[in-house]
Amino acid sequence: MKRFRKITLFKSIGLIFSFFLFLQLSAQSEHPSFEPLFSVADILQKNLETEPYTKYTGDQVFEMGLLFSECQRGSQTWKNSWQKFDAIKKAVMADEIMSLSEEERGRAILKYLYRDYLKNYSLNQTKLDVALETGLYNCVSSAVLYMAAAKIAGLEVRGQKTTQHAFCSIYVANTTATKKGQQQIKKIDVETTNPYGFNPGSKEEVEHSDQIKKYYVVPKKYYANRSEVSDGIFTGLIAGNLTSEYIKQGDYFKALPLGAARWTAVKAEPAKTTASVRNEFDILAGNYVNLVPESAVSYSGILDWFSSFIDRWGKTDFLQKNMDSSFINLLVLCNREKNYQLASTAYEKYKDRISPSQFSKSEEILADILFTSATADFPYEQQIEIIKEMLSSGDYSTDAQQKRGQLYLENAWLNVLNDLMNLREYQAGLQKSDEALKQLPKSTKIKNMRQYFYNNCIALIHNEFAKEANKQNFETALEILNKGLEEFPEDKSLKKDLTDLMKVMGI
Numbered sequence: 001m002k003r004f005r006k007i008t009l010f011k012s013i014g015l016i017f018s019f020f021l022f023l024q025l026s027a028q029s030e031h032p033s034f035e036p037l038f039s040v041a042d043i044l045q046k047n048l049e050t051e052p053y054t055k056y057t058g059d060q061v062f063e064m065g066l067l068f069s070e071c072q073r074g075s076q077t078w079k080n081s082w083q084k085f086d087a088i089k090k091a092v093m094a095d096e097i098m099s100l101s102e103e104e105r106g107r108a109i110l111k112y113l114y115r116d117y118l119k120n121y122s123l124n125q126t127k128l129d130v131a132l133e134t135g136l137y138n139c140v141s142s143a144v145l146y147m148a149a150a151k152i153a154g155l156e157v158r159g160q161k162t163t164q165h166a167f168c169s170i171y172v173a174n175t176t177a178t179k180k181g182q183q184q185i186k187k188i189d190v191e192t193t194n195p196y197g198f199n200p201g202s203k204e205e206v207e208h209s210d211q212i213k214k215y216y217v218v219p220k221k222y223y224a225n226r227s228e229v230s231d232g233i234f235t236g237l238i239a240g241n242l243t244s245e246y247i248k249q250g251d252y253f254k255a256l257p258l259g260a261a262r263w264t265a266v267k268a269e270p271a272k273t274t275a276s277v278r279n280e281f282d283i284l285a286g287n288y289v290n291l292v293p294e295s296a297v298s299y300s301g302i303l304d305w306f307s308s309f310i311d312r313w314g315k316t317d318f319l320q321k322n323m324d325s326s327f328i329n330l331l332v333l334c335n336r337e338k339n340y341q342l343a344s345t346a347y348e349k350y351k352d353r354i355s356p357s358q359f360s361k362s363e364e365i366l367a368d369i370l371f372t373s374a375t376a377d378f379p380y381e382q383q384i385e386i387i388k389e390m391l392s393s394g395d396y397s398t399d400a401q402q403k404r405g406q407l408y409l410e411n412a413w414l415n416v417l418n419d420l421m422n423l424r425e426y427q428a429g430l431q432k433s434d435e436a437l438k439q440l441p442k443s444t445k446i447k448n449m450r451q452y453f454y455n456n457c458i459a460l461i462h463n464e465f466a467k468e469a470n471k472q473n474f475e476t477a478l479e480i481l482n483k484g485l486e487e488f489p490e491d492k493s494l495k496k497d498l499t500d501l502m503k504v505m506g507i
Contacts, residue, residue: 031305032253032288034312036261038067044265052268054230058089058151061235062128065144068238068262069127070254081129084117085148091116092153102155102172103188107198109149114195118142121193126241139166140237142192147234159234160189162226166237167191169228232265233277240277243284252288259284263313279318285309286322296333296342303330303346307353323350324358331365338373363400370401371408380419383412388439410443417449426460429453458484458493465497474505 043063046053056064062085071078091097097108119135131141143159143166150157156171167190174186191197239262246255259281266274289306293299303326310319327350334343347366354362374390375383387409390396396405413436420429433450440446461484468477481498488494 031302032256034256034260034285034309036264037070037257038073038261040064040261040265043067052230052270053232053265054269056151056231056235058148061144061148061151061231064232064235064265065128065141065148065238068235068242068258069129069141070242070258071127071129077129077133081132084132088113088117088149089152092149097153102170103186105153106150106155106157106170106172106188106190109153109155110146110190110192110198111195113142113146113149113192117145118195124241124245126238128238137193139193140241143168143190144235144238146190146192147231157190159229159231159237160226161229161234161237162224166234167193167197229273230266230269232269233274236262236265236277240280243280247284247287250291252284255284256288260313278316281313282316282318286318289322289326290329293333296330296337296339299326299330299333300342300346303327303350307350320355323353324355327354328358328361328365331362331369335365335369335372338369338376340369340373343369360400363398364404367396367398367401367404370396371405375408375412380412380415384409384416387412406440410440410445413440413443414445414449417446417453421449421452424456426453426456430457454488458488458491461488462493462497465501469501469504474501477501478505 043060044053044056066078066081067073071081091112092109097105097112100108117132117135118137121138122136123138125131125134125136125138126140128141128144131137131145137145146168147157147159150168150170158169158171160167160169169187169189171185171187174184188199191200239258243255243258243262246252246258263274263277263281266277271278285306289302291302293302306323306326310323327346330346331343334340334346343366347362351359351362371387371390375386378386387405391402391405391409396402413432417429417432417436420426420432430450430453433446433453436446437443437450461480465477465480465484468474468480478498478501481494481501484494485491485498
């Protein structure tokens with residue numbers, strides 16, 4: 001029975017992104033506003049920065065419900081909705097209902113709403129104005145309407161939510177129970193998705209037109225893991241449902257202002273009770289900053305927007321993680337596009353905003369962009385000279401620049417040596433390996449390449465020697481070995497060949 005949706009965090013693909021599923025960013029001239037869709041303070045007449053406001057009047061519930069439903073103030077739909085609510089107010093305040101006990105009043109209001117307004121359940125129809133206009137409702141829209149009407153009738157009504165459901169409870173005097181002479185309060189749940197959902201789990205007589213009496217029971221299992229929430233959180237469930245749908249559509253221009261209004265309404269309440277609201281608001285911004293960009297330049301603009309979002313609404317751990325990953329992603333894009341200027345500008349702008357754990361990674365990527373942009377399209381021999389000059393100058397002296405430069409220098413040398421290996425130019429390869437090791441004496445990869453060239457040089461000498469020795473051209477064989485030992489005087493293999501040959505020649 002999924003009746004309201006939580007905003008979901010999308011998972012990532014592509015590049016080195018680590019947090020989100022990326023949607024293609026269509027060309028936009030500007031970014032979404034993250035200012036509230038409407039002024040909550042004007043409705044509640046409270047300083048919402050410091051004063052928690054958890055209980056609304058019936059009119060406030062209804063007005064907040066309409067605004068969270070994106071009903072434009074002053075529109076014809078707005079006027080029609082208020083006309084209908086005025087009729088509801090008149091009906092629930094009439095003597096016929098107000099003369100009833102609180103419990104029976106709560107029951108009567110639910111039946112009245114179904115008689116005149118609520119017609120058919122629709123899973124995704126969460127808007128309050130649409131419910132009044134069409135009769136289509138879900139658990140959220142019907143519960144907010146019931147809350148507004150019940151408050152007008154003087155009832156103590158509170159919102160309840162579970163992972164997938166929303167409903168109301170009313171608190172009434174328990175006429176059958178007292179404690180130490182004081183009357184006790186009874187809590188009665190109201191399942192607003194059913195005309196006979198008052199006090200679910202209990203039996204209620206249902207009068208049909210054919211006068212056949214039946215009973216309707218709402219299972220208790222739909223109310224597991226419930227939590228009672230403030231009126232702000234409860235009416236904001238309308239916005240929560242809508243923003244969840246907008247995320248699926250990739251429409252952040254509608255989602256973010258709604259999320260901002262929803263958070264503004266409850267931000268002064270205790271953090272424990274509003275954590276999910278703030279988290280869902282942050283997810284909106286986090287998903288937007290991780291849209292697939294058209295270019296590094298466009299992504300830079302999104303990161304500027306995200307930085308402004310944090311400045312406006314405050315930093316959380318979730319937002320910091322997204323700032324870190326998004327900044328790294330921008331540098332990755334700059335690297336791909338070889339845009340060192342943009343990368344350098346972004347680094348200076350955001351280096352104080354990223355976590356220390358990400359700082360070294362960003363410096364490394366910036367150094368990568370520096371060396372790849374400086375050496376792009378040059379042959380490897382020329383790349384070696386360019387990198388050597390860069391590393392020896394005082395302009396690139398940071399640890400990250402020196403370390404990454406050494407890696408790029410090594411890579412250029414390995415490519416040069418690999419070409420010689422493919423050409424079987426073992427002697428030239430050995431010479432180049434020695435030259436490379438003077439610049440990179442600790443490089444294990446170059447040492448291995450040198451050993452490969454050395455072994456092949458020795459093998460060529462040995463094979464040439466063996467060929468002549470087998471023909472018993474001992475003098476020629478001796479000449480070959482002596483020449484080889486002049487070049488490789490310490491080689492044990494050639495020394496052994498010489499010893500064996502001298503024994504054969506009787507020297």
